[in-house]
Amino acid sequence: MTAVKVENLEKDYGKVKALKGISFEVKEGEIFGLIGPNGAGKSTTLKILATLLVPTGGKAEVFGYDVVSKADEVRKLISYLPEEAGAYKNLTGYEYLEFMAKLYAKTGKSIEEMLKLGVKIAGLGERIHDKVATYSKGMTRKLLLARALMVMPKLAILDEPASGLDIINAYAIRQTIKRFAEEGVTFLISSHNMLEVEFLCDKVALINKGVIVEIGTPKELKEKYNAENLEEVFMKAVGVKL
Numbered sequence: 001m002t003a004v005k006v007e008n009l010e011k012d013y014g015k016v017k018a019l020k021g022i023s024f025e026v027k028e029g030e031i032f033g034l035i036g037p038n039g040a041g042k043s044t045t046l047k048i049l050a051t052l053l054v055p056t057g058g059k060a061e062v063f064g065y066d067v068v069s070k071a072d073e074v075r076k077l078i079s080y081l082p083e084e085a086g087a088y089k090n091l092t093g094y095e096y097l098e099f100m101a102k103l104y105a106k107t108g109k110s111i112e113e114m115l116k117l118g119v120k121i122a123g124l125g126e127r128i129h130d131k132v133a134t135y136s137k138g139m140t141r142k143l144l145l146a147r148a149l150m151v152m153p154k155l156a157i158l159d160e161p162a163s164g165l166d167i168i169n170a171y172a173i174r175q176t177i178k179r180f181a182e183e184g185v186t187f188l189i190s191s192h193n194m195l196e197v198e199f200l201c202d203k204v205a206l207i208n209k210g211v212i213v214e215i216g217t218p219k220e221l222k223e224k225y226n227a228e229n230l231e232e233v234f235m236k237a238v239g240v241k242l
């Protein structure tokens with residue numbers, strides 16, 4: 001089944017044309033990476049799919065639901081991790097996950113289960129009982145990823161999930177994403193770290209200045225451009241002389 005279908009999507013912010021008619025599809029169970037440099041239009045695309053922004057033109061669907069006219073249905077199926085997200089600093093990590101589980105779970109039993117899963121994903125050990133205000137950036141990011149995944153969304157939309165993290169935390173986050181993909185969660189992630197994406201994603205779309213310049217598996221793209229890695233693919237695809 002198709003998890004995400006984007007057709008000729010456009011977004012203008014006043015005179016700035018952030019998206020100039022992009023199209024791509026994500027299959028159910030895939031880890032799909034939208035990758036490109038700063039300002040390429042990644043966050044804009046993810047916000048539209050998360051129903052937080054309305055496109056200027058074109059169309060986007062999540063599991064067959066239009067993100068504008070069926071936004072309520074879409075919201076039931078997704079989790080969204082924004083690029084610049086914070087958790088309530090005065091709560092402990094545990095209290096934060098509990099608060100979120102109560103918001104999302106329908107019955108007492110599923111609150112418990114969700115919370116247990118959330119604590120496991122966060123992997124913060126005893127520090128889960130410390131205030132979020134005392135967490136490092138990596139710890140907060142892991143807590144937020146736990147919040148996004150403990151609800152077992154059909155589609156997880158993650159904006160730069162491992163950006164700014166050290167290799168150990170970034171690795172832990174990648175492993176979590178892979179594990180949940182094996183359990184059937186579809187992932188749409190954005191990143192400007194092309195090497196990281198290469199290890200993680202089944203399929204990638206390279207986006208630059210609001211235009212998708214290539215789509216394929218990392219292997220296909222490397223072969224097509226006779227490149228050693230996705231960074232090199234990107235440079236060649238956008239015509240940067242190496």
Ligand SMILES: Nc1ncnc2c1ncn2[C@@H]1O[C@H](COP(=O)(O)OP(=O)(O)OP(=O)(O)O)[C@@H](O)[C@H]1O
Pocket residue numbers: 013016017018036037038039040041042043044045083192
């Ligand atoms: N609220 C806004 N108002 C005006 N322009 C915006 C707004 N949000 C984004 N833009 C512009 O739209 C373009 C795409 O921005 P977007 O945040 O989608 O890029 P990105 O690929 O996520 O970049 P980054 O990796 O830096 O987060 C940029 O030119 C940006 O300046």
